[in-house]
Amino acid sequence: MARLRAALIGATGLAGQQFIAALKNHPSIELTGLAASPRSAGKTYAEALKTASGMTAWFVPEPLPAELAGMKVVAGDALEAKDYDLVFSAVEADVARELEPRLAKDIPVFSAASAFRYEDDVPLLIPPVNAAHAPLIREQQRRRGWKGFIVPIPNCTTTGLAVTLAPLVERFGVKAVLMTSLQAMSGAGRSPGVIGMDILDNVIPYIPKEEHKVEVETKKILGALRPAGDGLTPHDVRVSCTCTRVAVMEGHTESVFVSLDKKATVAEVTQALREWKGAELARNLPSAAPRWIEVLDDPFRPQPRLDRDTHGGMATTVGRIREDGVLENGFKYVLVSHNTKMGAARGAILVAELLLAQGLVG
Template sequence: MLKVAVIGATGAVGQEFIVALNRHKWFQLTQVAASERSAGKKYVDALRDPSSGILRWHNREEVPEYVKNMVVSKVDDIKPENFDLIFTALESDDAMVIEPKFAKTTPVISTAAAFRYESDVPILIPGVNDDQTDLLKAQGKNRDWKGFVAPLPNCTTTGLAITLKPVLDKFGINKVIMTSMQALSGAGRSPGVIALDITDNVIPYIPKEEEKVQREAKKILGKFARNAITPADFRVSCTCTRVPVLDGHTETVFVETAEAAEPEDVKKEMLKFSKNVSIGKLPSAPKEYIVVHDDPTRPQPRIDRELNDGMTTAVGRLRKDTAFDNGIKYVLLSHNEKMGSAKGAVLLAELLKDKQIL
């Protein structure tokens, strides 16, 4: 068992880490840290609103017993050398300061954007760009770290990159146009703040989201050689919106392929990739990485987001697109708080352990 800590453990993403690490076969959570307001309290008490006493626990599962009485530490009191791995669920500004301190001695897996665009930092999705894990070793030389920082992609990028991977490998890609319909949980969980804005509404702008997706998809699907990633040479354009859905990001995707591709051929490649993906033996790996629905009314967030505990990307309405010479289009659904967040981070940790990087 590897000893791990979770930083930012009381927030929405931190809570997902707590659930994902419950009874894990390979990782033992031995310490949690959060803000000074929570420090010194038992974990379950730190979750309570100080004025109302209401438990601010956002997961559908109950607070796991193993963590209820664990005392929350200050971030500054964490001794990273005591751990094999540290998971962080921080805002990017905080991550920029805190994560390098930990990485001096210990590997860090992060949900923040702080280091995603650094040249020696891969944005990893297990089974999609596993070869880029070798770039983690370069951080030790470049930054004088014994550990590393391995960030997840933006949760909106995750399902897109997973579904584009088999298309790129078989047919090549010239252009990608995507519109997202993103769940409320992606905006955080502050009680009551967003409810009046989003009810009976669609918010057509999410700050910095489109730029993140456009950069990250090309980096994830780029070529790795000589300790450098050359971004994929296709173009990406996207529009990101917020919709009144609790969990699960839906995306409409238009792809101009380099070679002619029929929808049935694309479906075949997606399912072949799903069957042969390299992560099958990892504890958190889903039975299917991608499912492709023939029913034109799927995927739907309420029905499909929990497939294989939220770790499967669901695809539907796969069909020809007439705006491109070689065009296909489809709808995807990816769980932003599971595969796109903490549980995806745990899956990445499993991959790194399996490759003996941890």
């Protein structure tokens, strides 16, 4: 079967590079177009990455694929939907607001940007958690008169939290969550992202807008598609969080306190997390993890450097599951989630795979 032709907008930034690394050797999707700012247009991708000082600004650990190094970059504005089956978007929110709707008229857009996350007819998909929200795309197409659609992925900090809450919601019900994140630098990108002098021997206790995103997105992701399929009813879980930045490259660590609807034991909570399989539709996708959650018994785990790459960065690792003693039916645990794999590029690709498997793409 011919692979689907995908364009990538925002190809030169760190987020774009993560898409390129993640799509290397993908079985059903092929990157055939790279778009970036007008400054890069007309250059090969390798030339576009070259800085004035001679540096090749390629920052992901995987090597730059040779077949893309020589590909001509086009300006985002000049990208033609007819040449592609789908688009991945790694642009900033303000650019996304212009570019994504233009493309979505004709083809699906899978986006890491926050621009459309909070619109009524836009699902926020984490396939194992809420594949059931996918039909909302039909409503989006109907309302907007689009042949394509926009599906953003959640904020990277929301993803690990939502993945671990899903089995608890299913098994026990969840009333409230209090979370403190210790986030990696890669989430901030490189323009300039986190400055070295600010983070060495330090913690930065504030990430603008992040906490609000996590609070709103978690409720939306865990919500239910209304019977009419025309919108989502957010889950009534209350979420409060404090988001901090630490001197870690990749992998967000989150300290979670959760209040369940029902009494449970540590063993039952552990089992619920460990046995969770997630939505059936998501299990056999090419980028699916064999298990979405790995519970670690070693009390010193999870650690971001050791655990972020579990199952290719697609699993959320969990440890230190304990009773909380303060909240009603309270438990606490620590999770690590790879913010630029499951929480960004590879997460968006997983969504594309899901919709492809459901016949909504291609």
